[in-house]
Amino acid sequence: MEEKMREAQPEDKTKVLITGAGGQLGLELQRVFREKGYEVYGMDRDSLDITDAEQCHTMLNRVHPDVVIHAAAYTQVDQAESDSDTAYRVNAYGTRNIAAAAEAAGAKLVYVSTDYVFNGKGTMPYSEFHPTDPVNVYGRSKWEGEELVRQLHTRFFVVRTSWVYGAGGSNFVRTMLKVGKRDGRVSVVADQIGCPTYTKDLAFAIEQLSSTQRYGTYHVSGAGSCSWYEFACAIFEDAGMRVDVVPVNTEEYPRPAPRPAYSVLDHQALRLNGFHPIRHWREALQDFLRSSHET
Numbered sequence: 001m002e003e004k005m006r007e008a009q010p011e012d013k014t015k016v017l018i019t020g021a022g023g024q025l026g027l028e029l030q031r032v033f034r035e036k037g038y039e040v041y042g043m044d045r046d047s048l049d050i051t052d053a054e055q056c057h058t059m060l061n062r063v064h065p066d067v068v069i070h071a072a073a074y075t076q077v078d079q080a081e082s083d084s085d086t087a088y089r090v091n092a093y094g095t096r097n098i099a100a101a102a103e104a105a106g107a108k109l110v111y112v113s114t115d116y117v118f119n120g121k122g123t124m125p126y127s128e129f130h131p132t133d134p135v136n137v138y139g140r141s142k143w144e145g146e147e148l149v150r151q152l153h154t155r156f157f158v159v160r161t162s163w164v165y166g167a168g169g170s171n172f173v174r175t176m177l178k179v180g181k182r183d184g185r186v187s188v189v190a191d192q193i194g195c196p197t198y199t200k201d202l203a204f205a206i207e208q209l210s211s212t213q214r215y216g217t218y219h220v221s222g223a224g225s226c227s228w229y230e231f232a233c234a235i236f237e238d239a240g241m242r243v244d245v246v247p248v249n250t251e252e253y254p255r256p257a258p259r260p261a262y263s264v265l266d267h268q269a270l271r272l273n274g275f276h277p278i279r280h281w282r283e284a285l286q287d288f289l290r291s292s293h294e295t
Contacts, residue, residue, distance in 0.1 A: 015065040017063050017068045021043050025071050025164060050090065068098060068105075099149045116135075118263055128218060160221075162221045163194050186232060191227065192261055193261070221267075224281050
C-alpha cells in the first residue's frame with residue numbers, strides 16, 4: 001500500500017532543507033529524511049535567520065532544494081502575550097520569507113502549524129475544514145503564517161499538529177519523568193483535552209506527504225485523545241514509576257496565554273487522500289519510552 005500511495009520518491013527530487021533543525025522535530029525530520037535517501041540540509045537559527053528575507057533567498061538559491069520543511073517557530077506561548085512583535089516577526093513574517101524563497105527556488109513547502117489555530121470551544125474533533133479562531137498571540141501568529149503560505153506559495157502542505165514530544169529538547173514527557181522522579185508527586189491540568197504526538201510519527205507523515213502532489217492542509221497528531229492529567233498518568237504507568245498524580249483545573253494554574261480547552265484534531269485530509277493513519281498516542285508513547293532510555 002505504501003508504494004501505491006506514493007506519487008514519487010523521485011531520483012531528481014533528493015534535496016530537502018529543514019528550518020528549525022536543532023529542535024526536537026527538526027532532529028527527527030533530519031533522521032527520517034536521511035534514512036529515506038534524501039540529501040538533507042538542516043538549518044538552525046545560527047545558519048539561517050528566517051526573519052532576514054534576503055538571507056532566506058540567498059540560502060535557498062544556494063542549496064536549491066526540492067522540498068523545504070519549515071519547522072522553525074517562536075513557541076513561547078505565554079511569553080508571546082507580552083512580546084507579540086517577536087512572535088509575529090518569527091511565525092508570520094519569518095514564514096513569509098521562507099514561503100517566498102521556496103516558491104522562487106521551485107521547491108515544495110511544508111509548514112508546521114498548530115492546533116492552537118482553533119478556539120477550543122468545540123466538543124468534536126476539529127477537521128481541516130473547520131473555521132479557525134485562535135485565542136492567544138501564539139495561535140494567531142501561526143495562523144498568519146498559514147495565510148502567508150497560502151498567499152505566496154503554489155505547492156504547499158500546511159501540517160497542524162499538537163502536544164509534540166520527542167528525543168531532543170524539552171517536552172511534557174521528559175518534564176513529567178524528571179519531576180516525578182524528583183518529587184514523587186505532580187499536579188497536572190485535567191480539563192484540557194488534546195492529542196499527544198510523537199516526533200517520529202510526525203516526521204514520517206511529513207515525509208510521506210512531501211513525496212506527493214496532494215497539496216493542502218493536514219492534521220497530523222496521535223490518534224485518540226486525552227487530558228494532560230491522563231497523559232501524565234500514562235507516562236508514569238508505562239515507565240513503571242509510582243508517582244502521585246493530582247488532577248487540577250486550569251483556573252488553579254492561571255497562565256498569561258489562554259489555552260484551548262478542547263483541541264482534538266480529526267485527520268480527515270489524511271483519510272480522504274489515502275495516507276496511512278497515525279497510530280494511537282498510547283502506542284507511540286510506549287515506543288518513545290522504550291527507545292529513549294529516559295527512565
